[in-house]
Amino acid sequence: MSVSAAEQKVREDLAAAYRLVAHFGMDDSIYTHISARVPGTQDQFLINPYGMLFRDITASSLVKIDLEGRILEPTDHDVNPAGFTIHSAVHAARHDATCVLHTHTVPGVAVSSLACGLQPCNQWSLQFHDRVVYHAFEGIALNHAERERLVADLGPTAQVLILRNHGLVTLGHSVAEAFILMHNLDRACKVQLAIQATGQPIHPVAPEVAELTARQYEGGDSNRVAGNPDLYAREWRAMLQRLQPAAPSHWRD
Template sequence: MAALERRAREDLAAAYRLIAHFGLDDGIDTHISARVPGTRDQFLINPYGLLFREITASSLVKIDTEGRIVEPTNHVVNPAGFVIHSAIHQARHDAECVAHTHTVAGVAVASLACGLQPFNQWALQFYRRIAYHAFEGIAVNLAERERLVADLGAHTAMILRNHGLLTCGGSIAEAVILMLNLDRACRVQLAIQATGERAWPLSDAVCELTAGQYKEWERTSHAASDDPYRREWNAHLRRLAPTTASYLD
């Protein structure tokens, strides 16, 4: 179990570095959390005050779903991060990782009444497969957890209205890659809308077909690997290897 936790810590630290690499971080705010292997009530999260590019495997803080730090550390945890992430880890035992961002594109689309539109292939991955949660202020109210979970349902992606994006997955790789794709979908949508031109329409049938193709890829890839996202994840890790192997510390 110690070896599994070490791997989870290394992958989670890499996730923070990759989110920073792609410019999806927001100073010291937002979070990516990962369940501690072999547990249902403990997860790893970033120490509050460190930039994402500073996160290392050993600096991650282990807390339980009640917000208690369960291992000695010199760091503290952001209460807003605890509320959102603990809600999902507590209710969705299939959610090994939860990623939340405040990207410019993500917040912009989250603030549009139309939400995410099926304008591009990345967006079609989430066609009729994305949840929405109304803004209730900064997420420090424990009572919001119930509504977050209810709105998320069985989805792996959610738009937090006027706030940002959230993804979850059966692995750190899945949650982070879904986040990269969701943010790209938002960026393309804003680029299209900025032209003032009418977007080329896609039929419901084509949109549903494409979303189904994403799920079929996941299903068939899963038959050959315990994590269908691992191949792409390993490629992303090579982005870090030349200059930022320090995330393993």
């Protein structure tokens, strides 16, 4: 299979994101998806082969589909079109979303099921202060009619969507951004549940400090790599190292 250099890069990043989701225990057997738009297109996407564990996904095994989940190129794999309902809705409405990542982690589902939702109670959660939107649970996401309501709840700019009683969704201008947002969001949920489990009052953060923190995350000056506009490039490069054997710890001249 011959692909452009741009598509090859997206394929490699997307396969790495699948493996990192598995590495951090954020996968759910063969369910959920991470989808990425094929560079230079508005209606072609890459997604996982249905039935393959996230840990085993490679750049070449990813399947190219359209907005209806139809396979566009010869492949030995198939996809789960019904599982693409959420992703197709987001990609069709939000052309800024290069990558859409959806999880069913235990802390994510737990927080999605709390009436209070995500709380501004820790530094990770403050990244998302006033930047989270919610969509009500309508059953397993198989009904294409739900897409219109989901898109309305998502709106034109949100990058974090909590599906009530279901799970978490992040949108990224890059695969790296979608993954790192999800990684931080899931950790924010874990910390919130740990705090709530103590039964003690949550120490409040002043709204102006919460907003400042969110803007600091968005600025990302300390994370930027010279010459690279992607503020997630430095952390993504480090994340990719988790998929490689650890470097030896002995002294090297």
